[in-house]
Each structure stands twice: as structure tokens, then as C-alpha cells.
Amino acid sequence: MDEGQVLHIKYNPNVPIQKRFESIVRIIVDMVEDGMRDQVVRQKAISIVNAANVRGHDELGEIRAITKWVQTHMVYRKEPIGVEYFHTARRLLKDIDNGSSAGDCDDFVILGGALLGSLGYPVGALIVDSSGDGVFNHVMLVTKTFSETREFKNNWIPVELIYPEFELGQSVPISRVYPLMAEAKTIRAPVTRNTISGLGSVEVAKSLKPRVRTKSNFGEMLAKHPLVRLFRGE
Template identity: 60%
Template sequence: MEQRFKVVVEYLRRLIEDGLRDRFVRQKAIEIIHRAGVKQHDELGEITAITKWVQNNVHYVKDPWAVEYFMTARRILKDVDAGQSGADCDDFVIVWASLLGALGYQTGAIIVDSNKDGVFNHVMGCVKTMGPTKKYGNKWIVAELIFPNFKLNQSVPISRVYPLIADASTSRTPIHHQNIAGGINSLSGGPSGSLGTGYKHPYSRVLGFIQDKR
């Protein structure tokens, strides 16, 4: 279970890194803050605008039983535009962190145990402003994204936390350009879906749709 968790976490991190470098995602982020009327240099205004947009436009749908779907930020945004949005908590974080990362913010995910049973079962976003703010100082700001009524730094009850910060400076090939399901390239150069750990994610074949549905 620990190895499977590490593989899932790695896919999540890399999809965020890919999304924040995508010009399509950046243009959508700019569109969102303009439509929200955010003034220049208003960092909390930008973060709030992106958060509210994701909360109110991405539609929450659970993954199939025992299958872990992952989507690129671009795919999630296109589904929203087409009126076909269906995403779970990790997808919410992927698109949210990608949108804010594309605007220059350091972003990541917080994987949590919300049932107090020792199992990481939920994902929230986290972001840091470039400068200190009166409300949050230099601290990371948490965003619960699947509940539209939740404000910044408000979250479901949690007992364990696993932080995950995206690396915007990465120069690796984006996931949607890799043949994840076909065995030619893996995320780390090892066997398909293994991430070089020797563990093959049982649902890695599902990720093949990332290439075709970008």
C-alpha cells in the first residue's frame, strides 16, 4: 500500500508541474482573474478568484471503484468549457494548483487522512503568496476545493498530513508526451508505470487516456 501511495502521489505532483507550464492553462488563469475584476498585485485576490472558480465550475464526480483516474489540467479545463466536467478531489487540486502555478505562485497538494483510520483518503490544495500578507503572513494557505462554501484555510477535519510541493523548474518531458501505458517510457525511465520503484501501479494503464484526451 505504501508503494502504491507513493506512485499515486508522484503522478499527482507531476501533473501539477505539467499544468503550470501549459500556456493554455496560463491563459485560462488570466481570463479568470480578469473576469473576477482582480486588481494588479492583489495576490490574495488572485488566489481567491482561482479558488472560487474551481469550486464553482469543476463538477465533483467520484472515480470508478478501485480505479484511480488522473487528468491533465488542460483536459479538466476543456471538460468544464464543454459542460462535461467530472473530477474527483485530486483532479480539483491538479487544475487549481496548475492555474495558480501558471500565475507564478508556489503550489502543491496536501494528502490527508480525514477519517482518522490511518488511510490517506483526501487531497486539498496549498499555495504560498510571494510576499507576506496581513491575514496569513508567510504561511502556506490551504484550500478545500470540492466544497464551494469552504473559504481559504478552512478544511475538513484531518488527523494525518502528507505535503507535496510541485517543482516549477522541472525540465522533464510532460506526462502527456510519455507512453505511460505502452511501456516505451515511464515517468522515471523504468518499466511502464513503475516510477523506477519496482512497483507497477495496478491502474497505470488507465493513464493512457492522458495522451489522447489532452
């Protein structure tokens, strides 16, 4: 997949909106896991933190550098109604380099999560209810440091990527979150309402842990992914 790939899904209109959203994030997490193992993605992450003059062992410095780079280099574009595009992290980087960047919140999470994951940070995708109506309608990234920090302690850190003006730890208003972790089996810090920095009394639904793949084979993974059949109504 030298050039990166794009998955195009047209929804079955009979699939409930919330079910679609929960399923979408499972695909996103699989793609984040695929991207964090890609050497091209890792080399880009290293170049980003080096260009920002981040010192070794400065975990928050690395996370901030990756966050700001994604916020300022990716371009947010909405997708057609009823259609979802999923881009690999490598493809998203290629589009940025070519001046043709265009992605929605899913793509921002895929790229940000893959870049941070390639540097060894735990990452996850949160589907959130940002309108307070009980329906999940947005996806955002979450990560954490290994060493306790004064700013975030040992908590998970919200990373809102589609708004360049947002600082690390800031997020859109959230009433409910549904966490999905990349590399879930290796993370020993579950996401709860008390472990997401700055979200206060937000309701956190039960975590759904995706399978963890040991090999990176994006094309085969998508071809066999059960959610693709769900979206297509097969």
C-alpha cells in the first residue's frame, strides 16, 4: 500500500444512526492500529517532534507537537450524506504533502492516533454526544503519558484535532462518551469518567475493546471486516 488506501462505504438506510457511529469507530481503531505500525508514519512523527525541538523524554512536548501539526496541516471537509470515507494514515500524509488534504473528524483521529501510536503512546477514539441529545455525533482522540504530569496527572487527555485553536486537553462540550482503545490489551488504564482530564461528570459508556491484530494487512482487514457487510446491508 505504497500510496495509501481509501475505503468508501455507502450506508444501508436501515442501519440506525447510533449503530453506524459506534461501528465506524471500530473501523477507525483498526486503521489507527494499522497506521501506528507503518514505518512511513513513524518517520513522519519523528520529523514532526524533531522540527518542534522537543527534547527526549518530554512526553507532553511530543504529544503537543503532533497535535498542533495535525490541527494545522489537515483540512476539515464534510462528507456526502450517507457516505463514509476512511483514509489510511499514509494516504492522509500523502494528501497533505500534495496540497489536497480533505477529511472529517474520523480522518483526523486516524492520523493523530497513528502518529502518536507510532511513538509508543496509548491512543483511543471517543465517540461523543456533543449536543446533549443522547446521540453520538462526533469522534475525538484520547491519549495519555506514561509518567504523571502536573497538568494532567495520570489521566487520559482529550485531543480535539479539528479545531486548530483548541489546546491539548480542551474539547467540545460533551455529555456522554463511548471509548474504544487501540491496542486495548496492552493498556492497563481503563477510561472512566474520572480518568478523562477536564470532562468532569461526563457519562462514560462501557468500553468496547476491539481485537488487536499482530500483523499489518490493511486491504485484507477491510475485505473481511464484518462492519463493511453491515453497512452494505449484506
